[in-house]
Amino acid sequence: MTAAAPPMSTKALLTDVTTVRMRPRYEGSNICTWIGFKHVNYLVEEAVLVHFADSGAPARRLYEEHGLGLDVVTLETRILHAFHMDDVAEAEVVPDTAADDATLGFRVTLRVERGGSVLKAVTAKVRISLRADTYLAAPGEPPVEWAPFVVDRLGAKAHPEESAPARMPLTDGGERAVLASLTEGRNAYAWKWTIPYPYCHFTERLQMSGYLRLMEEAKDRFVLDRGISIKTLLDDRRWIPVVPRSSIRVVGEAVMEEDLYTVYTVEEIFKDLTYTARMDCYVIRDGALALTATGRIVHGYAEIENRRDWRLVPFDRRVLAALGGKPGGA
Template sequence: MTAAVEPTLTKALLADTTTVRLRPRYEGSNICTWIGFKHVNYLVEEAVLIHFAQSGVPARQLYEEYGLGLDVVGLDTRILHAFHMDDEAEAEVVPDTSAEDGTLGFRVTVRVDRDGSTLKAVTSKVRVSLRTDSYLDLPTEAPAELARFTVARLGTHEGAAEEAGACVAADAVLAAGGDEAAVLGALTEGRNAYAWKWNITYPYCHFTERLQMSGYLRLMEEAKDRFVLDRGISIKTLLDDRKWIPVVPRSAIRIVDEALMEEDLYTVYTVEEIFKDFTYTSRMDCYVVRDGRLTLTATGRIVHGYAVIENRRDWHLVPFDQRVLGALAGQPGSGS
């Protein structure tokens, strides 16, 4: 049964600009008082959620009344200036949804005050899908205005298609009954990559069953941590040796299928490019096993560099030396 059409239900959501004051969470300050990329993306997500609420369609109402789960399915974020603990930021959310789009789009700009000036600190492009609840055996009565943004399953929204890559060999290993180590080996063979398998836990999920965007952000952060540890240049190693910290000017993730609570997730982190000894770009691909084959559920890229801590307040970017370059490039023994 379809609910009666509300002609103005999406008017503000699709047309009005929302401005809100936000503060990064204390948890995101891991080194000195700087806020990591994951929590910067949390600010972006929070700004979009507030935009929905101020437009008259908060996430709670969408789910409880209409059976629609609000899922961020795309994030592409550039960090132009670092955030610090206790910063108060102003986030502006501008709707960016064309008449042909099957997802809700938003452009988010986050500004912060520095020494009497207001700086554009973050820009982000966000895509949102409304996913019909199928876990609870209850009727769903979504308004007609929201129909084109509504999907029965994440991954069927526009722009979700993605070549899996690196799965042919791993699928063959799975078909032959190979163990976890063999599958991980097949996923990384011939690539400058690190991979691991993890059972999806409850704190990473939402709407009762599925891995949410913030969970993928946490996985992307963990992937970097695991990769550099494996290469002999762990976060703590470079902190203790040189006072170097990782910095992230850009990150992007797209959800292309669903990953469910307590499924095994294979995550592959691959270094794709090292640019002028200052930054490197890595790709993260996440897979679950369906019908004996690996299915891609999310893919993304992250750009990393390093900065040296000058004091408790300041840092500046530094070029990679041969030890770090060799470790990132996968040269044996270079990270030791």
């Protein structure tokens, strides 16, 4: 007879440090053997999930026994050194939750070996909410230790500075009018998209990895609209986009098969070397646009020198004009 698992406790989760070795997914190597920012963030998320499991509170048990969905609601990442296919990352997860916090916080560091030295390749801050499941059954009382971190909707316990802004009234005229209102007066691109189930988890909610995929797609759509698509600059100059920083905060919920309006806005171009873009995602609720997630990503360009190496390059006139141009169509 299998012994019953001991009751879950937050003690190890909030005090112990977890170290785990991981490899980036093969899927994330899209150009030569470099790993894209999205899959670097997947490594960060996976390290936190391992920390939960090693602390006796794996995501599966939280959900099956207590109806608590583990949701990454904040993910801020700095990439200091690029990862390559077949690299082995050593991830360190350090708890970072204050006594009055309403979300579980962690600091994650990824290290990688280069030429006999171990380098700090990635630093990240992650925050977790435990979402009470209401889809399959009425929620029960969570274990006492976990109650401070349980929400009935994502974003419900955000700090005031992290709360979603006031809801935006809908513009009459259908999809085109809504997209136009979201980009008016901004250096932006927007589109509407119906959320498919592969981007969701816990039966209905769009999850953090889905927003990461959207952030990657937003960049792709924006530069295509501006005439400097990824393939265009690859073929013309062997230029590829690189990402030193990214962040996403989930401030509301988006549900499977809802229409999601995503806006990608260029906010700043810094010294012809990088540009910062903001991504905002909205759903329509009660006749208004409600923000569900917001984030920022910093991009630069690198020139491919050979199958192994690249070097950062400044933007030229064509790229600067495209990045700083007037809003394109959706």
